[in-house]
Amino acid sequence: GQQLNQSPQSMFIQEGEDVSMNCTSSSIFNTWLWYKQEPGEGPVLLIALYKAGELTSNGRLTAQFGITRKDSFLNISASIPSDVGIYFCAGQQWQNAGNMLTFGGGTRLMVKP
């Protein structure tokens, strides 16, 4: 099935550093979503983007919906140990009677105190 191209696959950074990850697709999406998954838990929604060009922040997190509607990035500023986890992007499209998501492969973030 279709997947989004998410990069990098993993990052190992020092506490306090900024982080950037992105997703690209050959398809256009109406909505871009960013999720975080911690061990033993389900993905939790961090940020939802609904308009091309939209830039949205949630605390230390900032995400943008690309103008072409085919890409998105997520930045985390001043990383802390609790930022550790797997971050997934997802493109959402309306399909027949409901929404359908396509996921990126995830970015595993490790933070060294």
Next chain:
Amino acid sequence: DAEITQSPRHKITETGRQVTLACHQTWNHNNMFWYRQDLGHGLRLIHYSYGVQDTNKGEVSDGYSVSRSNTEDLPLTLESAASSQTSVYFCASSGPSRNSPLHFGNGTRLTVT
């Protein structure tokens, strides 16, 4: 608070047995989804439903079935469990609007021996 609950959290079963994983949401969402998550494959869609009595196959539906007799529940059945179905299974739901994001349960870890 509304939530989405999966049960059991962990299950060990033998090859050939029928297994049913439960998913219950209290958001009154029309849209419900089942994903499996495996290392190297990310989140893959198994089945989904856009309302009562509606079910649809996802990209990895072989060996699985779902039924939707009410809004709150979408049980996932493995007709004859196989070792290749050892995985972590996530249920998700979303509201009816085009902008409604997916919310995930905490997963069921299934081991088929």
